[in-house]
Amino acid sequence: MSTSSADPLEWLLRPPSGDSRFDRKALAGLLLDIARNVRPELAAAPETAPATDIRLEQLRTLLMGHEIEVLARLSQVLDDPEQLAAAVGRILPTAFAQATGDARLGQVLAPSLEKATQTSIRNDPHTLVNILYPLIVPAIRKSIGETIDRTFQSLNETLKHSLTLRGLAWRWEAWRTGVSFAEVVLKHTLVYQVEHVFLIHRHTGLLICHVAAENAASQDPQLVSSMLTAIQDFVRDSFSGAENQGIDTMRLGELTVWSEPGPFATLVAVIRGKPPEELHDILNSALSRIHQERHQALEDFDGDSTGLADVEAELTECVALRQARPQKARFGFPWLALPAAVAVLLFFSAWAARSWQDNRRWDHYLAQLRALPGIVVTETGRRDGKFTVNGLRDPLATDPQQALGVMEISPANVISRWAPYQALDPPIVLKRLEAMLDPPPDVRLSIDGDRIKAEGSAPAAWLDRARAGARMLPSGAPILDLTGVRNVDAPVDARWQDYVARLRAQPGIVITETGQRNGKFLIAGLRDPLALDPNVALTEAGIDPAHVIARWAPYEALDPQIVVRRLQATLTPPPTVRFVVEGDRIVAQGSAPSLWLERAHMAARILPSGAPVFDLAAVKTVSDGAIGKLRDDIQARTIRFDNNEPLPAPGQDALLDQLADDLKALETLAPPLHVVARVMLTGHSDALGKGTFNLSLSLARAEAVRALLRKRGVDPDLLQVRGAGDLEPVLAQDTEAARSANRRVSFTVELEEQL
Amino acid sequence: MTAMLQKKICMLGAFSVGKTSLVRRYVSSVFSDTYLTTVGVKIDKKTVDLDGRTVNLILWDLAGEDDVNALRLSYLRGAAGYVLVADGTRPATLDVALSLRGRVEADYGPLPFVLLLNKNDLPDQWTITEGDMDGLRNAGWWVRSSSARTGEGVEDAFMDLAVRTVR
Numbered sequence: 001m002s003t004s005s006a007d008p009l010e011w012l013l014r015p016p017s018g019d020s021r022f023d024r025k026a027l028a029g030l031l032l033d034i035a036r037n038v039r040p041e042l043a044a045a046p047e048t049a050p051a052t053d054i055r056l057e058q059l060r061t062l063l064m065g066h067e068i069e070v071l072a073r074l075s076q077v078l079d080d081p082e083q084l085a086a087a088v089g090r091i092l093p094t095a096f097a098q099a100t101g102d103a104r105l106g107q108v109l110a111p112s113l114e115k116a117t118q119t120s121i122r123n124d125p126h127t128l129v130n131i132l133y134p135l136i137v138p139a140i141r142k143s144i145g146e147t148i149d150r151t152f153q154s155l156n157e158t159l160k161h162s163l164t165l166r167g168l169a170w171r172w173e174a175w176r177t178g179v180s181f182a183e184v185v186l187k188h189t190l191v192y193q194v195e196h197v198f199l200i201h202r203h204t205g206l207l208i209c210h211v212a213a214e215n216a217a218s219q220d221p222q223l224v225s226s227m228l229t230a231i232q233d234f235v236r237d238s239f240s241g242a243e244n245q246g247i248d249t250m251r252l253g254e255l256t257v258w259s260e261p262g263p264f265a266t267l268v269a270v271i272r273g274k275p276p277e278e279l280h281d282i283l284n285s286a287l288s289r290i291h292q293e294r295h296q297a298l299e300d301f302d303g304d305s306t307g308l309a310d311v312e313a314e315l316t317e318c319v320a321l322r323q324a325r326p327q328k329a330r331f332g333f334p335w336l337a338l339p340a341a342v343a344v345l346l347f348f349s350a351w352a353a354r355s356w357q358d359n360r361r362w363d364h365y366l367a368q369l370r371a372l373p374g375i376v377v378t379e380t381g382r383r384d385g386k387f388t389v390n391g392l393r394d395p396l397a398t399d400p401q402q403a404l405g406v407m408e409i410s411p412a413n414v415i416s417r418w419a420p421y422q423a424l425d426p427p428i429v430l431k432r433l434e435a436m437l438d439p440p441p442d443v444r445l446s447i448d449g450d451r452i453k454a455e456g457s458a459p460a461a462w463l464d465r466a467r468a469g470a471r472m473l474p475s476g477a478p479i480l481d482l483t484g485v486r487n488v489d490a491p492v493d494a495r496w497q498d499y500v501a502r503l504r505a506q507p508g509i510v511i512t513e514t515g516q517r518n519g520k521f522l523i524a525g526l527r528d529p530l531a532l533d534p535n536v537a538l539t540e541a542g543i544d545p546a547h548v549i550a551r552w553a554p555y556e557a558l559d560p561q562i563v564v565r566r567l568q569a570t571l572t573p574p575p576t577v578r579f580v581v582e583g584d585r586i587v588a589q590g591s592a593p594s595l596w597l598e599r600a601h602m603a604a605r606i607l608p609s610g611a612p613v614f615d616l617a618a619v620k621t622v623s624d625g626a627i628g629k630l631r632d633d634i635q636a637r638t639i640r641f642d643n644n645e646p647l648p649a650p651g652q653d654a655l656l657d658q659l660a661d662d663l664k665a666l667e668t669l670a671p672p673l674h675v676v677a678r679v680m681l682t683g684h685s686d687a688l689g690k691g692t693f694n695l696s697l698s699l700a701r702a703e704a705v706r707a708l709l710r711k712r713g714v715d716p717d718l719l720q721v722r723g724a725g726d727l728e729p730v731l732a733q734d735t736e737a738a739r740s741a742n743r744r745v746s747f748t749v750e751l752e753e754q755l
Numbered sequence: 756m757t758a759m760l761q762k763k764i765c766m767l768g769a770f771s772v773g774k775t776s777l778v779r780r781y782v783s784s785v786f787s788d789t790y791l792t793t794v795g796v797k798i799d800k801k802t803v804d805l806d807g808r809t810v811n812l813i814l815w816d817l818a819g820e821d822d823v824n825a826l827r828l829s830y831l832r833g834a835a836g837y838v839l840v841a842d843g844t845r846p847a848t849l850d851v852a853l854s855l856r857g858r859v860e861a862d863y864g865p866l867p868f869v870l871l872l873n874k875n876d877l878p879d880q881w882t883i884t885e886g887d888m889d890g891l892r893n894a895g896w897w898v899r900s901s902s903a904r905t906g907e908g909v910e911d912a913f914m915d916l917a918v919r920t921v922r
Contacts, residue, residue, distance in 0.1 A: 204833030206761045206813060222761060226798040226813050233829050234795060303761040303835065 024056055031059070150277040168344050176385060192273030193322035195255075197315040198225050199290065200266045201301050205229030208265060208298070208305050211315040218270075228268055232259070262287045264298035269318060282321060286314050358409070362387050365407045372398050373425035375418075388415045394423035396431045424477045426452060433480060437462070437469050443485055453481045460489040486542040496521050499541040506532045507559035521548045528557035530565040560584055560612040567614065571600055574674065577619060585613045591620040593674055593753035627669045627677075631749040634662050634679065639705050641743040643686070646700035648708070648745075656705075659747075660712035666749070667715055673753075680720050680748040681705055686739035687726040699723025705745045761811045762920045764801075764913075765831050767859070768840030769851035770819030773873040776903035777840065778816055781910065795827050803917045810917050814838075826855065828862055835920040836867035838912060843872040843900060844880040849887075867919040868897070869912045875900040876907075 061068070077083045099105045121128055167185075174181040195216035199208040205228075210221035218224060235247055250257040256275060260267040260283050267287040271279070290311050291298060297307050366389065370377050374397025379390040387409075393400065400418065404411050423429075426447045433452060434445060443456040454466065463485060470480035487495070500523065503509050508531025513524040521543070527534070534552065538545050557563075560581045567579060567586065577590040588600065597619055604614035621628075637659055642649045648656070663679060670677040683702030685694040702721035710716045730746075731738035766774045775797070782801040801812040817830055831837065837859065841852040852870060859866065870891065872883055891898050897915055901908030 201833070204763045204835075206763055206833070220800060222811060222813060223798045223800055226763070226815065230796045230798060230815065230830060233827070233832070237827055237829055303763070305759065305761070 027056055027060070031056075146277065146280070178382065192271050192275040192279070194269050194271050194275075194279075194319050196221075196268075196270035197318045198228070198268040198270075199311060199315060200225040200229060200268060201298070202229075202261065202264055202266055204301070204303065206301070206303050208301060208308050209311050209315055211312060211319045213319050216270075216272075225268070228257075228259070229266075258283065260284050260287050262291050264291065264295075264301070267318075279321065283318060286318050290314050358413075361407050361409050365403060365409060368403060368407075369400055372403075374398070374423040374428040375400065376421075383415065386413050386415050390417045391419070392421040393418035394428050395420055396428050396435070397423065422474070424474065426450060426478045429473065429478050433469065437466050439466070442488075447478075448481070451479045451481050453484055455484040457486040457488045460487050463487055483540050492543065495541050495543055499537060499543060502537060502541070503532075503534060508532070508557040508562040509534070510555070510557075517549065519547075522550075523548065524551040525553070526555040527552040528559075528562050529554055530562050530569070531557065556608070558608065558611045560586055563607070563612050563614075567603065571596075571603055573600075576673070581612075585615055587615045587618060589618045591625040591673075594621040595753050597621055625673075627666065627673060627675060627751060630662055630666050630669065631677075631751060634659065634666070634747050634749050638744040638746050639701075640740070641701055641745075643688075643739075643743065644697070646697060647704050648701075656708050657712060660709050660714050663709060663714045663718060667718055670751070676752045677718065678720060678750045678752070679718055680722060680750070682728070682746050682748065683721070683723045684728060684730075684742055684744050684746065685726050686742045687729065687734070688739065691725060695723050695725035697723075698725050701743075701745050759809050759811060760921065761813055762835040762917070763833055764812045764814050764916060764920070765834045765837040766814055766816045766840060767826065767837055767852070767855050768819060769842070769845075769848040772819065772840045772842040772845075772848050773903045774816055774819065774838075774840045777871065777873060777901065777909055778814055779903075781906060781913075782814060796830050801913050803914055805917055805921060808921075810921060812913060812917060826858075828858060831859060831863055834863070834866060836869075836916050838916065839868055839870045841870065841872055843874050843883050844877055846882050849883065867916060869916050870896055870898045871908060871912055872898065872900045873903060876902040876904045 077087055096105070117128070170184045171181055174184040177184075193213060195213045196210065196218055197212075198210050198221060200206070201208050205226045207222045207225035210225070212218060212221075232247055248259050248261075250259075254272050256271045256273075258269045258271060258275070258280065260269070260280065265287070267283055267290075269279075269283055294308060294311060301308070366377060366380055369375055369389070369391075374394035376392040377389060378392065379388070381388045389400075400416060401411055404414060430445055430447060430452050433439075439445060439454070440456075440458050440462055443454055443458045443462075446453050446455070458466070463482065466480065466482055466485070470482065473480065490498075500511065500514055503523075503525075504511055508528035509525060510527075511523065511525040513522065515522045523534070534550060535545060538548060556566075560583075564579050564581055564586050573579070573588070574592050574596060577588055577592050577596075580587045580589060592600070597616065600614075600616050600619070604616060607614055637655065639652055639655065639659075640649045641647070666677050666679070669675075681702040683698035683700065683705075685698045685701070687694075689697075699721065700723075702723055706716065706719045706721050709719060726742065729738070729742045730744070731741045766778065768774050778799050778801070782799040795818040797816045799814040799816060801814055803810050803812060815830055815834070817826060839852040839856055842848040849872070856868065859868075872888070875881065888898050888900075899908040899912050899915075901912060903909070
């Protein structure tokens with residue numbers, strides 16, 4: 001409280017910090033009014049009470065003293081993080097307890113809890129291990145126990161049957177069918193039938209569904225299911241340490257009762273015989289399917305099974321599970337069968353050696369088949385002691401049966417299925433062409449890379465047929481090259497005439513002289529270096545170059561086709577430009593950087609007179625194209641700001657999104673056009689306020705927009721910023737509308753073409 | 756199997772108040788009474804017809820409470836209601852019934868129940884006054900006197916309970 005100011009009571013009029021709403025003047029007036037009412041003679045007193053009267057403050061303290069104190073205490077608690085934490089901590093448990101009914105609480109807390117759990121595990125995994133230990137260990141123990149049970153069962157059975165005749169028969173079956181011996185043993189020894197399946201609601205012990213096998217009889221299933229539940233409860237209560245488990249197996253003579261517990265329902269199967277341990281898995285998966293499909297109905301079950309009638313199908317499937325007893329056959333004790341077993345073993349080992357050899361031969365055969373053109377092996381295997389092979393075969397491919405004989409594999413031991421198809425392997429296509437074209441003895445067909453080359457000489461009629469045949473080859477097949485076949489029907493003179501005629505028709509070639517000298521053909525003329533190579537044409541015509549004397553002088557042809565080639569070579573147009581010959585004009589189409597266009601115009605001007613017209617009118621410059629439109633779109637946009645605000649005025653998110661999309665399009669469009677794009681963000685302010693402040697505000701606005709665009713994925717390198725202060729107003733008037741229009745960020749796009 | 760409504764009902768009461776006799780003649784029973792002394796529970800079924808709808812009451816007859824055998828309250832899990840049985844000729848059994856009700860309520864919350872005061876065929880030994888019964892009725896209890904011998908009150912009690920559990 002300061003008393004050094006001129007008026008000692010001035011501080012009273014000054015609002016104390018945090019109490020700006022206390023209107024002293026009004027209070028003083030009110031008091032005066034009350035005083036006048038009480039004592040009318042005071043009416044003559046001064047119209048306004050001195051607002052600086054210290055008694056007002058005293059009055060306020062008197063009236064509000066307690067509340068001020070309470071508020072002060074509260075604000076102290078709110079301001080001090082430790083006190084606030086203590087205060088919130090006191091009510092937190094109650095708050096949580098009241099909020100448990102609200103589903104959002106779980107959603108809100110879940111991420112934090114997950115993070116906390118992760119941190120806890122990272123810091124000291126033992127804590128969580130200790131928490132989970134009582135849950136995990138019984139589960140592991142049970143799982144190990146079941147596995148050991150299963151192993152023992154399998155081992156016992158295997159040992160018992162390995163040396164009997166029956167065991168040998170099973171070994172035979174295992175080898176023949178390709179399943180493991182243990183599985184065959186189990187298949188024959190585990191004879192069982194599931195007689196009853198109960199689906200029992202865990203909580204109430206009430207029966208949800210019961211299915212019995214045809215020949216099975218039992219008491220009232222509803223009572224049985226409740227009694228089973230009662231017995232489970234009884235055992236659980238009677239033996240401590242098994243609170244979360246129950247009886248999973250009960251045996252009574254030939255009957256075994258298996259109980260598979262699920263979260264809401266227990267599946268109880270009554271099985272006659274000796275069920276294999278795998279049956280647990282089958283029952284369990286049926287139970288989990290039921291839980292998966294009818295989770296809610298099971299949870300809500302209150303004795304009304306009407307809505308759960310469909311689980312009966314699942315249970316019926318379980319009841320169908322059985323392993324029928326194989327035909328009764330009496331076998332002696334292992335020792336009596338021993339001599340026979342030894343004989344069988346001897347036979348078996350001889351047989352196995354042979355079979356091993358056969359297998360090797362078979363593998364070798366398959367490898368050979370796979371290497372053959374026109375044969376695609378899709379599947380191989382063994383069935384009933386025979387080899388099987390399936391695949392595709394071109395009818396012209398080698399016969400797989402023949403190859404069998406070579407490999408000393410009996411065809412009787414092989415089942416093969418070949419679907420016909422047309423192969424495109426060059427050797428097969430060659431065979432097909434040979435079969436189809438029946439080439440004369442002077443023509444040789446050979447494979448040359450992925451082409452089939454015909455060489456030699458043939459009559460014209462055959463050549464015509466061969467050309468037709470080559471055209472009929474499917475696409476993707478090797479090409480039939482007939483240029484190496486000379487037409488024997490055409491005398492060499494005729495071929496020479498054809499050759500000369502062909503050259504005459506070529507643009508860029510002018511023949512000035514033809515004739516024969518010393519038994520050789522003579523040809524002379526002018527040739528543009530960009531025209532067809534006469535030597536190539538010579539070979540194609542089947543004329544030996546050694547019999548030809550040719551003299552060609554270079555010249556610059558003005559045929560449009562040649563001029564186009566020359567322009568292509570000298571101008572190297574960008575990929576966006578195409579040259580088209582239209583009559584005697586060359587028309588360029590597409591879009592190109594303006595620098596290139598300039599060069600092209602230059603080239604068009606220096607074309608010799610008489611040359612085709614080079615028409616560049618249809619070429620657009622880069623800025624005329626999509627990128628130019630993009631530039632105009634971007635430049636047409638501005639971002640508005642409220643007075644004194646460096647952040648864009650609200651409601652412009654969509655505008656910024658659109659802007660960011662355009663800028664990203666600009667980024668991707670520019671490089672293929674060899675254009676470097678730069679975007680300048682210029683911040684502006686209105687003319688209120690000092691110049692330096694406006695300058696920094698305008699720059700801040702441009703920076704803010706750049707940051708917002710960057711957040712939307714625009715490459716920051718593309719964007720440059722500058723602040724223009726109030727120096728570049730869009731409207732010069734001194735109105736609020738003008739000021740508002742001036743508070744903006746504007747965009748300038750600069751496209752620099754590179755060649 | 757045709758789908759139908761089932762409700763689990765427990766029979767509770769002191770030793771030898773006649774619970775087992777009550778159900779023996781009026782329900783279909785397949786298990787022998789020795790279950791009661793071994794496992795502590797015997798399951799029976801009572802089928803009632805509620806407006807054309809068949810309701811199977813699965814009755815869990817729990818072994819009587821005495822000094823040796825404490826009641827296994829875990830058997831009440833999932834019950835839709837229960838029948839308290841007391842012997843009208845022995846007031847102590849009513850006290851047992853009252854305490855049983857308190858323990859059930861503590862563990863499983865309020866469930867529909869019926870109190871049967873059994874052996875009303877022995878009027879000369881009857882010790883519970885109509886006033887006592889009215890007192891209980893006023894406290895919201897469903898009280899009936901019954902007789903395993905004559906069958907009086909048994910059917911009605913099950914019917915009452917069935918209506919209240921299905922509702």
